[in-house]
Amino acid sequence: MASNVIELIKVLRDRTGAGMMDCKKALMETDCDVEKAVEWLREKGIAKVAKKASRIAAEGLTHVVVNGNEALILEINSETDFVSKSDAFKNLVVEVANVVLASKPANIEAAKALTQDIFTNATIKIGEKLDFRRFELVTKSDDQTFGSYIHMGGKISVLVVENGANAEVAKGLAMQIAANNPQYITTSDIPAEAIEKEKAVQMEAAKNDEKLKDKPEQALVKIIEGKVNKIFAESVLVKQDYLLDPSQKVEQVLTSNKISVAKFVRYQVGEGIAKREENFAEEVAKQMN
Secondary structure (H helix, E strand, O other), rough: HHHHHHHHHHHHHHHHHOOOOHHHHHHHHOOHHHHHHHHHHHHHHHHHHHHHOOOOOOOEEEEEEEEEEEEEEEEEEOOOHHOOOOOOHHHHHHHHHHHHHHOOOOOOOHHHHHHHHHHHHHHHHHOOOEEEEEEEEOOOOOOOEEEEEEEOOOOOEEEEEEEEEOEEEEEHHHHHHHHHHHOEEHHOOOOOHHHHHHHHHHHHHHHHOOOOOOOOHHHHHHHHHHHHHHHHOOHHHHHEEOEEEEEEHHHHHHHHHEEEEEEEEEEEOOOOOOOOOOOOOOHHHHHHO
8 A cells, every 4th residue: 555545544534533444445436635535434424324313322421511600511422331431422522512602502403503513523433323412501690600510420410500609519519419319499499280299199099098098187188298298308409418418408508508599400311211222142143244
């Protein structure tokens, strides 16, 4: 192989991350024009993306970026956990986060259009289906504080907006939310229909409870209210034991520091995505055929 072709292959690999034989073929198809070879590989990469459209991307990473009074939390998915741990995928997540935070697209469709070339190039390099699943841009005022936490390298990310200026507590709250996954900030945030639904469930359960069947109606109502309150307390942030000091509830920590929580966002990789179960031996056999 001529030395100049070897050099061109090296340049092409550095720019695209594609394999040596793919780079060689691209150069041969384009008369050793590097720019055209890049486009050739991109076209092949797009074809690969199309073939992978039916695959499930349920692994990946979440990420948080804070820049002054602006912050971003996002999730990008891959097909395998192996790829999500690679430097190429981690670099993709950071690059997309920076672009989105700077450009502030209105929705996920606009964000995908904005980052289409980035994902195309990443697919050529990584070789898996990749998906920009979701993001949220959050803005705070000067008298508020961001708290952020990234758990297990990006498996869970949390962004908190605190009314106040205690960065230490804001960080602690982000860790709290990552660990305990609350659904609401306070009990007043719980939808009335959710409370009524749970009351109905507990009332039916009480009818089948031998210990409660002879209770007076007034006493039964109080027992059911107690059960409902206990259930929802586990999903309300301020009612939880504080992670960094379990002797206190979160609301006690907030009160003693004269702060409150305005908002939080918690992303966990793959939540809500139905993962496909594959037999590894069968998958290998498919690839061999």
